[in-house]
Amino acid sequence: MQLSKKKAMKALEIMLNSRYFEQQISSLFQKNIMHGTTHLNIGQEAPQAALALNLKEGDWIVPTHRCHGYTIASGSSLYKMFSEMFGSSHGLSKGLGGSMHMSDKNNFNPGSSAVVASGVALAAGLSFALKHKKQENIAVALLGDGATNRGVVHEIMNISSIWDLPLLYLLENNGYGMSSSVKQMVAGNNLTDRAKVFNIKAISVDGNDFEQVYNAIYHARKYIIEENKPFLIECKTYRYNGHSKSDPCIYRTREEESYWLSRCPIKNFTKKLIDNKIATKEEIDILNKACEKLVLEELNKAEAVKDDLLSVDSLKSFVFDETKIETYESKKLHRALGREAIREALLEESQRDSNVVVLGEDIGLYGGCFKVTGDLYSHIPNQLFETPVSEEGFANLAVGASLLGIRSVVEIMYGDFSTLISDALINHASKIRFMSAGQFNCPVVFRLPMGCGTGHGAQHSQSLEAMFTNIPGLKVVAPSSPRKAKALLKASIRDNNPVVFLEHKLLYQIEGEVGDESDIFELGKASIIKEGTSISLISYGYSTNVCLKIVELFKESNLDENLIEIVDLNTLSPLDKKTILQSVKKTHKAIIVHEAPLSSGFGSEIVATICEDEETFSLLEKPIIRICGKDLPIPFSLELEKSVVPIESEIFNKVKKLLEL
């Protein structure tokens, strides 16, 4: 054994702390003192210690749901971990995370993802950030054998290989993903082959042998740093308990269990230390007792304050970072198309801040599917990253990178494919700040070209905003003009929170006035773009332009256009309710216009906003009308396509009817 005595004893200490911690957790669950669920890692302690002893300051880890041992190994306080398990405000994540989200920024651990394998993409994002910042560090993605069957792992293996990311995949093959065995669920003979097809070097080691894992990680880290390439280590191991607290393990034989019990990593390591005269039995007994005592003391301390909870009122502060962005309305205007305005924002923000990066498919030489990025690649070659067709992978990668301050602007070729990044948006971007009790922010902008009018058919033309506005933690922005597209995109990039930026495809072709680099508009603020006395047309995105045409039709028909007020929402979430209510209190009538289907569309939220305000409701002279898309997928035929979304004549007639003209 080549390890120094100090390191060997440290390794044993980590393994013992992990074992005693887990035994206490198991007993607290059995006594119903703890709630929820938990995934114990008893039997899998060797890789935890081996990793801890190899990592350098600034290396990041993203554990799996079976995370306690790695959290202990990376240096987190046992007291704070027990407190987190109790859900108390003294926990690592103040009781907002629980067993699977033990975030600890000080120890380079953003917490696990409870979505099997998604943490791999977050770790890839951290490694992307480390590389971008030219830091000599690595990120470690923990994953289980079950996780290797998820598509996102394959997407990320590919990306990490072609981008040479400093990423270590530490794969714990414990033979089972819940109740399903590797033999049943994994095609092929070797899990390492899964990395090799992506040109990633991979080895397999006995995961219950501390020294083997230690040496493997030592060489892997060196290789990753020196060769600038990812690496995978498969540790063959076994969990002694069930998958989670209520698993009786009926899918395993008792013979198999006793075979692995005889290969206990702690017993084996202890024997080696004594056999090789590195430590005496007495020394090991002393360490053993000290670890057991420490764990118990930390538990007692945590239990004494377990009822200290965050107040419900304080929870809101963990949803969005409230840092204010300086806004300004520039006087210097020039004319540009919508797509050019967006490109200007991307260029100016990337040049202002090297942490801003632009990611997406075909956004380089090709200029983007809608020619939004254009020649951007020639101006910011080190900040523009063309991705493979791997939406789930690169969207979650952007989230991971944001934890280290990288501000990605992710272009999703068609907003319809946001269904493929729903994991990044719904499970990660929107929740990481909350689950980590404010330790991490997630400054990522997801640009989604939405809407119909271009004859692209049902899977390339939808308006999916209502899918996002129901997710706390996401901001949703929908500009209506080139100027707003630029000024709101700049604000979105500077915002410390995740923003879904909805770009109607027809906006790209609209020409209008655009501000210079200082033009930045506040998120969460609606604008009255035309004042009027007797009816509020409330809209957002491209549909605002349709409402503006009604004003023209009024003029052409010699009707009084001063009757019409137009409220452009700009941001759907957070919604500027005040401006909506002020307008309707003045006009006493409201029509809401949007392209998305009527049923459960965002218009319902606006109706509710008006009706729930007693004063505004009492002033309403007519029922509120919603003029929206039909409850149909978008048809391909151009004529049919036009007829399923709000058309000018329909709005014109309804406005006249409401005004009794």
Ligand SMILES: Cc1ncc(C[n+]2csc(CCOP(=O)(O)OP(=O)(O)O)c2C)c(N)n1
């Ligand atoms: C995407 C997803 N599917 C299913 C689950 C439920 N689930 C939690 S853990 C787990 C098994 C994961 O197995 P593996 O990756 O081998 O890790 P292990 O539990 O063995 O450590 C499953 C299916 C989940 N959390 N996420």
